[in-house]
Amino acid sequence: MLVYWLKRIAALAVLLALVLALGPYTVAAQCPGNIAVNPGFEEGFSERGAGEVTVANGWHPFWQDGPGVEEGYNKRPEYKPEIAAIHGTRRVHSGNYAQKWFTTYGTHNAGVYQQINVPAGSLVNASVYAQAWSSDFDDITRSEGTYRLYIGIDPTGGTNFASGSVVWSPANSTTDQWVQLSVQARAQADTITVFLRGAPEYRNKHNDAYFDDVCVTVAAPPTPTPAPTNTPGPTNTPTPTATPENTPTPANTPTPKPTATPRSATILLAAFEDRNGDGSRGPDDPLLSGVLIELRNAQGEVIATRHTDSATDPYAFEGLAPGEYDIVVTPAEGYVSAHAGPISLGLIAGALRELHIAQVPAPEPTPTPEPTATPQPEPTPQPDEEPAEDPVPTPGPGPASPGTTLAEYTGLIIVAIALVLIAIVVIVRMQQPKE
Ligand SMILES: [Ca+2]
DSSP, X not given: OHHHHHHHHHHHHHHXXXXXXHHHHHOOOSOTTOOOSSTTSOSOEEESSSTTBEEETTOEEEEOOOSSGGGTOSOOOEEEEEEHHHHOSXXXXXSSEEEEEEXXXXXXXXXXXXXXXXXXXXXXXXXXXXXXXXXXXXXXXXXXXXXXXXXXXXXXXXXXXXXTTOEEOOOBOOOSSOEXXXXXXXXXXXXXXXXXXXXXXXXXXXXXXXXXXXXXXXXXXXXXXXXXXXXXXXXXXXXXXXXXXXXXXXXXXXXXXXXXOOOOEEEEEEEEEOTTOSSSOOTTOOBOSOOEEEEEOTXXXXXXXXXXXXXXXXXXXXXXXXXXXXXXXXXXXXXXXXXXXXXXXXXXXXXXXXXXXXXXXXXXXXXXXXXXXXXXXXXXXXXXXXXXXXOOOOOOSSSOOSOOOHHHHHHHHHHXXXXXXXXXXXXXXXXXXXX
């Protein structure tokens, strides 16, 4: 009897151990229907022409090349995997790897992109977790610099991050913690491009960005809300009532059904002076009055106009039916629009889109090159290397190196227990007299 139960327990333990041991590999970031390749950066990294450019497979690096490279501005960053097993999990959102890029005592406007096939006309949602570190000190939990994080979609599938067709998320200047960035665009071709981008403001000693867990999904095109079909109720054949005394209370008082009003969409809109010319509103970019905004529907008809007002914006264009819209911008006096041509938007029911229209001062006759960004106290130039406390990792050869998750340890422990139990069974059996 003892032997029987020991056998049962051992068998169960083995099963449980197998389940636990397999567990960690089946865990993925929550993104049903993700169409991105290597979205969690777990599927290997490779060098792109140089060891300092080590990029996750399926992704391609891009960077703005100057001006001011000699002075430390707009440099090519170094790209490296961030490896949980080496660097810890602070900057790996899930799994064992994240994509990192950084400059030391320099700025960059750079990132990685991936082209993805989608049905033309479909609405694409893209999001990513990102974490920035911008500091002259070596405490990896504190930043005093400014680092802007973005995700973008080029709905035409182009690979030029500077193209006006790229739809960017608002700049997020959060540092030292994960933020989720997201953006939405309607595909204008059967390929779209997802861009992950980071841009620090100052030439801090550390300007690092970490990206992980990209989620790209395609939403079904908006289906027109079906017109309520009047299903005629059963015709009441009047039953000849013999007794006319009772006032016939109609059994079925037709209660008016709540008509399903299609959820309208909203555009929140403001214009701003893009002082550093990065196309996105940063903390130092003030709102701008006097920019004429025309909202046009898919037929090109102007359905709303407004002059922006820095005192009250963002302004909400509300009650918009789902569909395609164009926003035509006429700059305020003394400014030019950073957007070439109208801005096209696809709105789904209930959507809330926030748009910040970048305006830059019209060029002066004498173009004196003005320095971008007040440089911080000049740090002594240092070797172009990442500091020692942030060791440069050798990229793992492939996916998921043997993890060190609790679940896997639990599996091992249970396997060990199972083996001990099996051993007990064998010993007990050996000591029993043969039947
Ligand atoms: Ca990851």
